[in-house]
Amino acid sequence: MIIEIAENAGFCYGVMRAIDIANRALDKHNKLYSFGPIIHNPQVVDEYEKKGLKVVEDIDKVNGPVLIRSHGVAPEIYEKLEKKGVEIIDATCPFVKEAQRYAKQLVDEGYRVVIFGDKDHPEVKAHLGYTKYTASVINSENEAVKIKATRVGVVCQTTQSVERFGRVIEVLSKKIRELKVFNTICDATDKRQKAARELAERSDLMIVIGGKNSANTRKLYEICKETAKSAYYIETEKEIDSKWFNGVEKVGITAGASTPSYLIRRIYEFVKALK
Amino acid sequence: MIIEIAENAGFCYGVMRAIDIANRALDKHNKLYSFGPIIHNPQVVDEYEKKGLKVVEDIDKVNGPVLIRSHGVAPEIYEKLEKKGVEIIDATCPFVKEAQRYAKQLVDEGYRVVIFGDKDHPEVKAHLGYTKYTASVINSENEAVKIKATRVGVVCQTTQSVERFGRVIEVLSKKIRELKVFNTICDATDKRQKAARELAERSDLMIVIGGKNSANTRKLYEICKETAKSAYYIETEKEIDSKWFNGVEKVGITAGASTPSYLIRRIYEFVKALK
Numbered sequence: 001m002i003i004e005i006a007e008n009a010g011f012c013y014g015v016m017r018a019i020d021i022a023n024r025a026l027d028k029h030n031k032l033y034s035f036g037p038i039i040h041n042p043q044v045v046d047e048y049e050k051k052g053l054k055v056v057e058d059i060d061k062v063n064g065p066v067l068i069r070s071h072g073v074a075p076e077i078y079e080k081l082e083k084k085g086v087e088i089i090d091a092t093c094p095f096v097k098e099a100q101r102y103a104k105q106l107v108d109e110g111y112r113v114v115i116f117g118d119k120d121h122p123e124v125k126a127h128l129g130y131t132k133y134t135a136s137v138i139n140s141e142n143e144a145v146k147i148k149a150t151r152v153g154v155v156c157q158t159t160q161s162v163e164r165f166g167r168v169i170e171v172l173s174k175k176i177r178e179l180k181v182f183n184t185i186c187d188a189t190d191k192r193q194k195a196a197r198e199l200a201e202r203s204d205l206m207i208v209i210g211g212k213n214s215a216n217t218r219k220l221y222e223i224c225k226e227t228a229k230s231a232y233y234i235e236t237e238k239e240i241d242s243k244w245f246n247g248v249e250k251v252g253i254t255a256g257a258s259t260p261s262y263l264i265r266r267i268y269e270f271v272k273a274l275k
Numbered sequence: 276m277i278i279e280i281a282e283n284a285g286f287c288y289g290v291m292r293a294i295d296i297a298n299r300a301l302d303k304h305n306k307l308y309s310f311g312p313i314i315h316n317p318q319v320v321d322e323y324e325k326k327g328l329k330v331v332e333d334i335d336k337v338n339g340p341v342l343i344r345s346h347g348v349a350p351e352i353y354e355k356l357e358k359k360g361v362e363i364i365d366a367t368c369p370f371v372k373e374a375q376r377y378a379k380q381l382v383d384e385g386y387r388v389v390i391f392g393d394k395d396h397p398e399v400k401a402h403l404g405y406t407k408y409t410a411s412v413i414n415s416e417n418e419a420v421k422i423k424a425t426r427v428g429v430v431c432q433t434t435q436s437v438e439r440f441g442r443v444i445e446v447l448s449k450k451i452r453e454l455k456v457f458n459t460i461c462d463a464t465d466k467r468q469k470a471a472r473e474l475a476e477r478s479d480l481m482i483v484i485g486g487k488n489s490a491n492t493r494k495l496y497e498i499c500k501e502t503a504k505s506a507y508y509i510e511t512e513k514e515i516d517s518k519w520f521n522g523v524e525k526v527g528i529t530a531g532a533s534t535p536s537y538l539i540r541r542i543y544e545f546v547k548a549l550k
Binding site: 162163165166167169170171173174175176177178179180181182183 | 442444446448452455456457458
């Protein structure tokens with residue numbers, strides 16, 4: 001059985017940087033708050049909780065140094081934390097920060113702002129804050145049809161699909177007089193998805209590793225399911241069933257943006273030991 | 276035989292206005308220059324030549340009051356005419372003027388400018404002038420793929436197809452970081468094309484009237500040819516062959532943006548008299 005790990009599997013730059021910032025902060029502080037889980041991966045969150053990183057969902061529960069995760073937060077969260085006088089350790093991904101700046105810029109320039117993304121994703125919620133909650137969040141061509149304005153400005157959730165984004169912009173461009181578009185989709189997601197598809201094409205079975213609450217991992221899984229003969233979505237090696245590999249010659253492994261490399265390596269070794 | 280004229284057939288607002296401006300100018304002046312034919316219709320050009328409107332293709336040949344046709348001209352043409360001290364009667368379509376302003380604005384804002392249109396069309400040549408000849412003219416998705424820049428600004432020839440425009444913008448949006456798009460496509464063209472298609476769907480034969488050098492009439496003809504059982508592209512009733520109508524029950528008539536209504540009416544009466 002041949003086992004291959006996809007290129008660009010696992011942590012993206014923003015997550016790697018956030019983990020690095022968290023590590024350095026935990027060297028300095030015994031206790032550190034994280035506003036929301038540091039990344040969408042329960043294993044990593046558990047590991048960091050043991051190191052002193054306490055996840056809170058309510059800003060009022062923060063009573064000490066606090067880590068802003070890679071997804072970023074709305075501006076009023078910074079204001080609240082500053083009022084509290086707690087130390088802010090900002091691990092917002094620089095690419096997300098850039099999208100936030102564009103969201104604010106578009107509002108300042110008087111555009112009706114549209115955010116292309118998932119309205120429930122924390123990154124999008126933060127973007128919304130930078131538009132003073134004036135933006136519409138859309139994620140499909142059908143929703144794009146409903147946007148009515150003369151001047152529309154668009155910014156994206158960094159982990160969205162560039163193909164669907166293009167189709168949404170096509171719809172808007174045909175009906176909006178002035179359209180200003182910041183394509184803030186990060187190519188890490190695109191590259192990871194492309195590499196996963198390529199590997200899935202030449203694999204009998206694909207293993208997709210990542211938190212079940214990770215949107216980008218779910219997308220990877222969907223791509224692999226469509227392309228390879230079979231695909232499994234797992235968080236750890238405990239979910240692996242050796243029966244999956246009966247008659248399988250080529251196994252591909254990929255992982256979402258919030259999957260640490262040690263976990264990918266561990267699962268690779270686990271599968272390798274099966275046969 | 277039922278004969279129906281398509282909605283929105285013939286003159287668009289810009290052409291009607293240009294003809295009106297020419298008429299008023301010819302009341303004042305015995306001789307008037309027109310820089311290029313007033314509209315893409317030989318019959319109208321001939322008629323106006325008799326009234327004193329002299330078409331010149333070379334600006335150096337202008338020695339008196341001059342009409343700028345609805346397509347507009349590049350800014351250096353105004354400068355040359357001003358230097359000559361001749362009266363300028365500007366019949367540039369206001370929608371074209373708006374596109375010219377946007378083209379200039381995009382250059383001033385530092386965008387790499389892309390004009391969506393036909394590089395040989397006089398309107399596009401004028402737009403190019405407003406970008407100081409820095410813009411690229413593209414007309415297809417293949418050409419869009421080749422555009423390389425971080426900040427791209429787009430403006431259109433007013434008579435282009437909105438469907439193809441949308442597909443070109445889709446391509447650009449997927450690869451350009453900042454994309455500012457002015458959709459300056461005039462809905463007169465779109466409405467005329469839609470009405471022609473609808474009429475062609477319920478007609479056995481379509482007659483498309485317009486100058487053979489009119490790009491928008493050619494497009495109308497292509498739509499009708501695809502949709503109706505048969506379609507003919509004519510300039511005047513002289514080209515009509517009564518054999519076309521053998522076995523035909525429903526005839527549709529449409530006309531390009533530069534076809535005067537009296538010509539549409541004349542052809543309607545001519546066909547009606549055939550049976």
